[in-house]
Amino acid sequence: MGNPNSGKSSLFNQLTGLRQKVGNFPGVTVDKKSGTAFLNETTEISVIDLPGVYSIYPKSVDEQVVTDILANPQHPDYPDVAVVVVDASNLNRNLLLFSQIQDLGVPVIMALNMLDIARQQHLEINAVRLSMQLGVPVVKINARIGEGLELLKVAIEQQIGQPTVSETLFFDPGQQTVLTGHDMKGLIADVRQQYQLTNNYLALQYLIQHDGFSFLGQPQRVKLDGLIEKYQFDEVDFQAKETIGRYKRIGEVVKTVVKDKRPLDQSTWSQRIDRILLHPVWGYAIFATVLLLIFQAIFAWAQPFVDGIDAGVAWLNGTLHEQLPDSPLTDLLTDGIIAGVGGVVVFIPQIAFLFLLVSLLEESGYMSRVMVLMDRIMRQFGLNGRSVVPLISGVACAVPAIMATRSIGSWRERLITILVTPLMSCSARLPIYTILIALVVPEKTVLGFLNLQGVVMMGLYLLGLVAALLAAYAFKLIIKAKERSLFVMELPTYKWPRWNHVGITVWDSVTSFVWQAGRVIVAISIVLWVLASYGPGDALEQAENRVRSQNANLPAEQVENRVASEKLEASYAGRFGKILEPVIKPLGYDWKIGIALISSFAAREVFVGTIATIYSIGSADEGNDNTIREKLAAEINPETGGPMYTPAVAFSLLVFYVFAMMCMSTIATVYRETKGWKWPLIQLAYMSVLAYGSAFLVYQLMK
C-alpha cells in the first residue's frame, strides 16, 4: 500500500511477475489485486496490491478497501506484514499515511521508492536515520527497474519471523486531552474495553469511521454513537487536529533525514511543460490534435495490417473448402467457425493501436492534465474532471472504464459517469464501424491529408461523446446530489513511458479481446450455423424442391444461389429473423440483419462474425474466398434489386450501434458497481430507445 503514484503496482509487478496495469495517474488500481511471490527457495508468500490512498480516512469507494482491511484484523486479507511504498521525492505527504498505518499496530516495512527522482530534485535522504527515527525497517528500492527487491524480501522474512512493532504511537489519540479539551483518555479506554482492542489508534478509527465499517453491526454502531455523545467528541475537528499533529512531527523527522539542496524558485521540467499543455489556447489545440492522431492511427495506419489479415482468412477459408471433403463438418468449420472468428481477428491491429496510444497517454502523465483541462467543462454536464478517464478508456472498453469510476468521490458524479460511459464508442464497435464505413464511404483524401473514412469514423466517436455529454446533462437534472463534489488531485510529474509496461498493456488487451470475444464468437458461430442450416421438420427440403420446380429454366448457378437463400429463410434462424423483421423494418434492416442484431447482444463484435456466417451459408458460392466486405457488398436487396447495404441502411446501422447498449459484460459490470438492477435496467432502456429512435430517423431521412 502507499500513496497514489508512489509505485505500488510497479513493485507488485516486480515481486510477483504478474502483469498488472500500471499508469501515471491516480486511480489505476481501483480494486485490490493479489499474486504470489517467492521469498526464498522454500517460502511462497501471497502479495496484495491495494489502491493508493493519501490517508486512512477514505474519500471514495476505491479508497475504502484499504481501511476495510487494515481496521479489521479478522479480515481474510489482513496482512502479516504491510509493505508501505513511500515516494522519496515527496516524503512529508507520504509519511502521513505511513505513520497512520504504523499506528494501527500492523508490522510495517517502508519501501523507499523514487530516490532517483528525489536526487534529481536535489534531495538527499538518509534512510538509516529515517529508520531509526521511526523505529521501522526501511528498504531503498527502485520499483521501476526492480532494484532492492532482494533486500526487501529479506526484510519481509524478518518481519514475518519476528514482527517488531513500534512501542509508542506516532500520534496517540489517548494523550490528546489537552489538545481537544475533552477526556480523550477516558473515551479511547472505553472503546478499547468495549471491543477488546489493543491499540489506541484503532479505537479512534472505530469512533470516527464506524459508519463505513461493514464488519460492525447496527447495535455496535449505535453504541459507538452513544460514546461519542457521552464524551462530546467532535470527529471532524479531531481528525483535522490529528493531521496537523502528524505533519508537525513528520516535519521534525524530515528535517533530520533530508538534505534539501533544491535551488529556490527554479521551475521543474514538468512545470514548464504544464505551461504549454494547460495553455488557454494551446492546451485544447494539443488535446484535439492528440485525439485526431489516435483516430488517424486506428483507421489509416492500421489498415495495411487489417487488409493483410482479412485476405489471409479468406485464403484459408477457400483452401480448406477445396482441400477438405464436402461434408457438414467442413461447412461448420469454414462457414461457421472460421468465418466468425475471422471477423474478429481482423480487428487486432486497430485494437492494438488504440490501447498503445491510450496507454502512452496514461504512462506519460498527460491523462491527469486532461482531467484538469476538462473539469470546468465536465462540471457543466454534472460530471467531474476525473470522469475523463472513464470516458477516454471507454473508447477501449466500457468494463474497465466503469470500474475506473470508483476514484470519483461523489456518488452522483460517479453514477452519471457510469450511466453515460457505454455511449463512448468502445473497441468492439470498431469492427462494425470499419466494415460499414468501408462499404459506403469512398476512400478519398480531404483537406489534403485526412482520410475521408477516418473523418467519418471520428464523426461517429464524436457523436457518441456528444450523446454522452447530453445524457449526462439530462441525468444531472434528474439525479439529486447526496454529497459534495471534490476535485482536489495531485498532478504527477511527467515521466517517460516504460515501454515494457506499454507493451504488456497492449499485449494483455489484445489477448483478452481475442480470448474473451473469440470464445463467445466461436460458441455463437456454431449455434448460429446449426440454427441456420437446419429447420423444423422437412421445411428446408420443401423450400429447395419448390425453388427447383419453379425456376427450372434458369441457369444452374442462379438456381443454386436461390436455393441456398430460400433454405436459410426456412431455417430456425431465418424464422426467428422473420419474426423480428416487422420491428426493425422501419430502420431499414431485413431479417438477416435481425439475426445479427440479436446475436450481438452477447457482445457487439459478434455482429460482424454473425453477418459473415449468415452470408456464407446463404450463398452457394463454393469457393467462399470472398472477404467479409465483398460478401456484404454483393448482398442484394430482393425488394429493390439493388445492393442491400445502401448508405441509408449502413448509416442507420452505424447510428444504432453508436447508441445501443449491446454488451452483456457492461450490464453485468454496472450491476456490480451500482449494487442492484435498477441502474443497469434504466441504462439499458434509455440507450435502447435512443438507438432505435435515431436509427429510425437516419433511415427515414436518408432513404
Added chain:
Amino acid sequence: MSHRKIQKRSVADLKVGEKAVIESFSDQWMSLKLLEMGCLPGTEVCLHCKAPLGDPICLNVSGYCLSMRKSEAATILIEQ
C-alpha cells in the same frame, strides 16, 4: 469595494506565479482533505498555473503540484 476589504483573501485570489502562506480554512469538511494533501496552516503555496478557463487551478505545495477547483481554493485563506 468596502465589502471586499472585510473578506479575507484566499488562494483563489492569487495570480499565476504569486506566493502566499496558508493561514486557515473557511470550510471544515474541505479542510480535512486539504490538510491530508499537505496544505497546512503556515505552509507556503505558489499558484503554478490555471486551466484554460481559469478553473481548476494548480498549486505548488510542499514540493509537488496539486490541482483543485477555484471554489475549493477559495476555502484556503491566506495571510495578508
